[in-house]
Amino acid sequence: MSEREDEESEATEDEEKNTETEPQLAGKSSLFFFSFPLSSCPLFLSSSLCPVDEGVFQDTVVEIDRPLQKKAFLGGFRNRLTGVEYHHAAVQTLPKKRPDRGVVVFSRDTQTASLKCQAQQSSADASTQMNRTGCYISCLTDRLLVPGDYVPASECHSKRVRAAIVLQSFARRWLAQQESLRMERNRRLAWQEMQEKRRKEEKEEQLKDRRRRWKNPQQREDFDILYRSLQKWRSEEEQRINSSLRGAERRAALCALLEQEQQCISTIGRQQISAQANNYDKAVRNLLDKCAAPRRWRAADGRMIEMDSQETIRARELRDLYASVNHVAASCEQRLIDLMTLKHTVQEHECQLTRDIVTLIDREVDLMTRRVKSTSLEGLRKRISTLFLQFIKTPAFNPEVARQLKVPQNPSQLKNNLFFCRACHRYLHSDNFSPSTSTRVIGRCRECTGLDNIARTRDDLSCYKTILTRLRADELQLNGEAKIPFLLQLEDMRYLVEVIWASCSALRTSSDLYDLVFVRWERQRDWSPWNCVLLSREEASIHVEVEDVYEETLVRGIKHKHMLGRRHFSQISIMAEYLDSRSPAALGNQLVSKLITMETEECDTDGTPPSDH
Template sequence: MDNTSDSCLDVATTEKSGAEQPSASSESPVCEAENGSPAEKLLLSEATGSTIKDDEALRRARANADETIQSEKLQCDQEDSPGKAVQQDYHMPDVITVRVQRDSDSFQDVVVKIERPIYHKPFVGGFKNKITGVEFHNAGAQTIPKPRPDRGVQVFCRETQTVYERNKPQQTKNTTSTQMTKVGLYVSSVTDKLISPAKYLTAEEYHKRRLEAVIVLQTYFRRWHAVNVVRNLRELKGLRLAWEAQEELQRKKEKEEKLRREHERRLNPKTKEDFELLYHAVELWRQEETEQINRSLTGAERKAALCGLLDQEAQLIASIGRHKLHADEENQQKAILRFLDKCAQPKRWKAYDGKITEMDTQDILRARELFEIYCSISMNGIPKDERRDVLLTLRRTVKVPSSPLKLYKSISCCQSCKNHLASTEFPVPARSRTIGKCHLCCKLGNEARQRETFLKYRLMLENLRQSEADYQDDAKIVFSIQHQDLQYLVETIWGCQSALSVCNDLYDLVMVRWDKQHEWSPWNTILLTENEADAHLKLCSLEKAYEATFIDGIKDKHTQAKKYFAQFPAMASFLQRSDNQANANEFLIATVTNSSILGKTN
């Protein structure tokens, strides 16, 4: 088709079979559709969307047999909307025939294949006509992107993106020269040396020599390292020995200090524990002297010696009694002042910011007034008038309670001295069922008969209560027992010796929890020294730390303690609670074991 010719393009639609259509007039382009639409109402538009006029030459269109053109069928409805193209629901066939005018009398039919897009064009930018509502995409979205030509090399792979480095040694050239004797040049040979070739060294010999040298270096290095290790071990050993010596010296000093305080207590007794030590020492002396008399004497001589021993014992007891009376006077005065001063102190508590807040109640003000009156009465050398005023103030202050019957609930009768005393004056051990003797009668009975000392057990009980309070887990059993109960545990069940080292010094023995996960109780305890107790409480698993025989022995002692304390009402509730907890733990362990077995079976 000549680009300069002013030829027209006649378009006619055909079926896919390519049947020939009747020819049209050459004066105007003829376009017939399958639906029978007249040519006057059909418009031909370019791919850009612009309409091709009837008298416009298609100079830019060169339609060959294999070329593909895109067209859009528009119908112009002159009746409804003149001059406005209306798009109808028209389906373009796959193949159309285009008649092209070659000359004035010759035409050529060209078969054109219609290609439809096989994918949805993405909207990558463009604009929209507000009047017609037609969207125009950018050029990049109009056609299918052209595939890149295959270069025969896979470029999108890991190997093409990985860098490999290669090292290749290079031996550079070294140009040298030698000056030789020649005609017209003399070179002295005085400093020349005759070099003869040595023995050839093979690769095996070379590597063997290198290995021997490495072994020598390793030998010296290992020796140096061993010297450093031994030096460090020696220093650690010295520090350990020094620490052990210091600890041993500290223990000796503490033991000597305990003996010195005990000796001082015996020489200058002041408290009831000191007098217990004196009476206990007198009892030990009496037993030793009695055994000596029974072994060495018989008959009348034995009776005479026993009578003399009785007189000496009476003199010692009388001397102790005199010291006791003097100490009681001093202690009573100090105890009264300490009690009144404690009652007169205000209540204190710490706020969130760390400040101490004090508060005086009516009882505290009353106690402070009584304390001042007592101090005034206790003063010596005051005038009679002032003393009379103080006594009158005391008379107005002290009165009898309005209802004395309120005191009966806290008053009990002593079975020995028959005195009615407050309940705080009676010892209440765990094994007691009724109110028995008061503290004074128990002390007199001990001084006259048993003459035992409970100082060691009181100290052991105080340490035990302090350690249980540090756990902060609401322990109650340790505060329900007395030193008599602890004495039975130590002497009868544990035999006054450590369960591990068989140490029998009660001043060095302490009671701690056997299982630190549960509170202390007579059936959850063990008697150890202080160092052994510290190591025991650091254990994570008792079964891994102790042998089965040792654990069985401890459990036997716990069973004995349960049988003994099960007789007392105060301990029955604790025993029942511990049994219920043990049963719950056993049930839980059995449930977990059965579940695991069933899971493995399934």
């Protein structure tokens, strides 16, 4: 019997055994796996697997695909006797496909080329020609080689180590330089950013301060700015009217413009009166605080020593009493106590002023007992406050105030410092005048000068005051004994900026007067009108750091301006002593210009304005 028949008989016996056990599996679905040799695998297999009714089964035909090619051995077993191979079920299962990711993926081995570098010395034939009969070899290019000293391997290695150290030192030096340059560049960029931020903050602060001065003017310079803005607006409106209107319409528009200007002037005047009242109260408080302040001086060990004298204690008592008398929200009982204290204080001295104060105090006490309203007593209380302030300012009653008064109490000293104002025809103290260094005769006082400026020219000198203040502060830092910047006045600074430097930076980059500053041209010499240059803040910071970077044309122009300043200020006796060895006359008359002559003539007058004004 062949092997195939034996196998079929064994399969038949297994089917009988399974048939015997099938009644026990009634009502259940069963699945059977069979292993067949690959060479003898049938095309169809009939088996009773699916039950239909109780005890009835249906034959199910299972179709098996026979592969056309020989499958690889992926696992299984082999019959040692027959040599038949039995494969696992994996050979009947198709491989699982990987999901498509939408990206073409290649293997690294197919994309990477393995390279190998290897040096190889090829053989080369060499030959040497020697002299022989019929062949002559020249010996002109021959060299005599002498063997040198023997160099051991250790010395050769040490040379290489030293050379490597030299190379490493140069490489590390280069890396250190690169790092230091990088750090220096970062510091430079940070400094530039900080400077730019500081300039922006200063510009914003300057604009904010200017707006505050426009909205809430308090000082004379603030009102000069308002009047200057008013004059600029009036000129623009007048120019617009003259260019667009004619005849009766033009006259009507000019009249309306005049009325608007009058309203603006009246509004500014009311603000000026209010500011003067506030400034007067601040000035009074500052005067009383200075009188009541203790004496201070610095000891040898650096400590600050304060001492109260009888005069300062007396001034402090009068200051506190003046504050309580002017207190508005005080009750009637507190007001009576303050009035009685004031009465006892002034009765210590017998004079007409104290008798007037006592009389007014008695009158207010009498009216308060009659329950008169506080609003009706404001005028009386104001008179009491004014007389009491006069009492405080009298050195006989308050000795400490004599050190704070501008007008000396000695008539002999007063006679030497009195000057006549040619505008208001009053004799005033020298503190009421602000002459420039080029003025030879005292003309008008500050009040008359300000009034004339408001009525006619309406010039704003605050920008020149800012330039002069910055100049003095910078020179104090460089030289504590600087004198020329403190001799110049606003008119001198205005002449120096407008006439000599044409209200513009020396580099012609900025014409904003609030951004311009004066610095030294030669940093080793003190500042003077013949050793200065007008620059913007940014240009001034760069000018201080660098040297000799200007073109020859610019340097000649700056030297020419120095000669103009020297010629103008050399006419002032107090400034002539600060000139150097070169004589102003040696400069030649080539520097004289009509503009300087006109300005000099205006300065040589007695202070009255020109006739065309």
